[in-house]
Amino acid sequence: MSAARIFTVFRKDLKLGPRSPIFLYAVILPVLMTFVVQVAFTSLFEPAPRLGIVDRGDSELTAAAEGLDGIQVSRLDDDAGLRRLVEANDLDAGLVLPPGFDDDLRAGRQPELRFYIGGESLASNRVILSVTTLDLVRAVEGAAAPVDVVVEDFGGGTLPLSSRLVPLIVMYALVMAGVFLTAFAVVDEREKRTLDALIVTPVRLGEVLLAKGSLGFVVAVVMAFVTLVLNDALGGSPAGLLVTVVVAAAMSTALGLVFATAARNVQMLFALIKGTGFLIVGPVIFYLFPDWPQWIARIFPTYWFIDPLYRVALQGDTLADVWWELAIALGLTLAALVAVVALARRMQARLAVE
Amino acid sequence: MARPVSHAAVVAAIVRKDLREFGRDRLWLILTIVGLALFIGVFWLLPGSVDETIRVGVTPPDLADTLIGFSAEETRGGTGDAASQEAQPTQGLEVVRFDSAAKLRAVVSGEADGPDVAVGLAFPADFAGAIERGAPVTVTVYVASGVPPEVRQAMESAVREIAYFAAGAAEGADPADVVPVRQETVVLGPDRAGEQVPLRERMRPLLAFFVLMMESLALAGLIAVEIQRRTVTALLVTPASLTDVLTAKSLLGTSLAFSEAVLMLALTRSFGAGWSVLLAAALLGAVIVTGTALVSGAAGRDFMGTLFLSMVLLVPLAIPAVTVLFPGSTAVWVKALPTYGVMEVFVRVTSYGESWAELWGPLALAALWCAAVFGAGLLVLRRKVRTL
Secondary structure, eight states: HHHHHHHHHHHHHHHHHGGGGHHHHHHHHHHHHIIOOOOOOHHHSSSSOOOEEEESSSSHHHHHHOOOOTTTEEEOOOOOHHHHHHHHTTSSSSEETTTTTHHHTTTTTOOOOEEETTTSEEEEEHHHHHHHHHHHHHHHHHHOSEEEEEEEEETTTOOOHHHHHHHHHHHHHHIIIIIIIIHHHHHHHHHTHHHHHHHHOOOHHHHHHHHHHHHHHHHHHHHHHHHHHHOOOOSSHHHHHHHHHHHHHHHHHHHHHHHHHHOHHOOOOOOHHHHHHHHHHHHHHHHHTSSSOGGGGGTTTTTHHHHHHHHHHHHOOOOHHHHHHHHHHHHHHHHHHHHHHHHHHHHHHHHHHH | OOOOOOOHHHHHHHHHHHHHHHOOOOHHHHHHHHHHHHHHHHHHHHSSOOOEEEEEEEGGGGHHHHHHHHHBBBBBOOOOOTTTEEEEBBSEEEEEEESSSHHHHHHTTTTSOSOOEEEEEEEOOHHHHHHTTOOEEEEEEEEEEEOOOOHHHHHHHHHHHHHHHHHHHHOOHHHHHHSEEEEEEEEEESSSTTOOOOOHHHHHHHHHHHHHHHHHHHHHHHHHHHHTTTHHHHHHHTTOHHHHHHHHHHHHHHHHHHHHHHHHHHHHHSSSHHHHHHHHHHHHHHHHHHHHHHHHHHHHHHHHHHHHHHHHHHHHHHHHHTTSSSSOOOOOOTSSSSSHHHHHHHHHHTOOOOOOOHHHHHHHHHHHHHHHHHHHHHHHHHHHHHHO
């Protein structure tokens, strides 16, 4: 093995790679998926109530409303604009606070409060917004509530859907770069016969595979980090996250090399990846459904890197908490590399007779 | 002596040849069948109704009515499954009565089986009496796993409001005077509370578009192979003219996409009174995606290149179908996309039962885009074939 030759092939792929559609897929799609998942799916399945406020007197109520969890508040300038947005279902409800609202309230003069409800808003959102608004009014009025409210939350460690979707997006980034980019780079060269030309030079097949794998690995590490940053999922242990991402990218790349050496053409590569795809992405589904028996996820090989990633990035775990899972992932990576060596020998023999 | 062959016969022969090739291409054939089954399966698995109710457990049972008072309309019905637990659905709230705080806590925490309640409100047994005496009163709000913060917040607010009303009643105050504001509530637009369009219905245009898109990819693949292998030039030395080839490709693409879209719409029970408008929209959609297939098939250099270019062209076309999923008005730039008219017709026919008279506008817009996209596709493919 020559590091110089590996680097030459790597540099060539890095230079020509961005022209390949797969390279663009690997870079663009995780970003696009983040947008779709974070913006689209969370607002689709967990839509937050949307309240518009026209505040003509700089009321304390508006600032208090803006500080509420789970309610999207927007300030508007005029009554007509508010009505238009509520009617078009761009807002669930709208509130018009007249000038001097706070003073009238505190003086017990019962100021007017106009409350618009969108006809297409959910009934549950109407209840939430009307009851919460009344509570905000009471808070501005300054009267002490005749009751103490104690909350007992059984929420435990269940994360919101937007967080539970992060493993899916990160897995996608790792699969596109580590598996797909690596495998396609080899199979495409094989199909176009440029691999034949490469291995009649001093470059060996093993060096070509290592160079292609290195590119997939680097892109996988970068895209996994980009995806985690975009999803605000960097956890509290930078060292733990770095090690976990590196192990995840290494295992993805090893899987990519297995596909690269097993497939003879692009069609076969597609068929192999589609046929075994559920084994790769299987464990991420279990984060979406926390009620399912979670032990089933451990059957999938990729569980052993995606679970540490999930725990370090989103649940605040450190390397000490996930080291043994990462060790299993490294063991599986080594097993995949042993398979790559065997498949590469078969590939070399076939290239010689083709 | 060569017998003259009609253009129709030539076109039919090319379509037959392409259909055979399509049948032999296992990748697209399997993707077509599996995709169609998957999209129809997804449609039927999606929720067919909108859950716009917060389920709240209340103890002691007599305080349930006070909580129900927060809802604009009050309807009674439904039952809980545990002893003495009667569920009372209203607009936005469904109140379930519980005999004891211990049982309510156990059900909300998931330690015991019982009615599906997200939040539990445990008032003291002598709540009204304690408020009347001015004694300190504590109410416990039990919150189940996964309850959004705004619901928890609203339930805390509701408890305080009940206490204000109880205190007001104890002082003999008029209920209107207990509220510190004069609230005027106005519902804007048609009131769809309880009649929301379910996710299944909102997904229908997107699923129909996926079916159309799949056929566009398959047709682009077929054309790309003909271009790469230059078999199209071989065709042109037969009696087939370039126009015959383009007509055949267009017919094949449109009929495949249209027939699958119709099959998908039929199997999702989309055809009602507005069936003819729906068919017209499906046909326009099929022609638009065929136009994009002609462009990507002509320009793609290999399998991945064709796939990439097809996706680049098709993803923006999917945006109008995606925007249907979200509440609110559609942005102007989305209305300017070629598939907007088709998707608008799908939504307004299947979700709101509109007909030709109300939908001529979006249909005309779709027809204009259809002519533009299809014309562009023909032009690009014609130029490509001539350069071979």
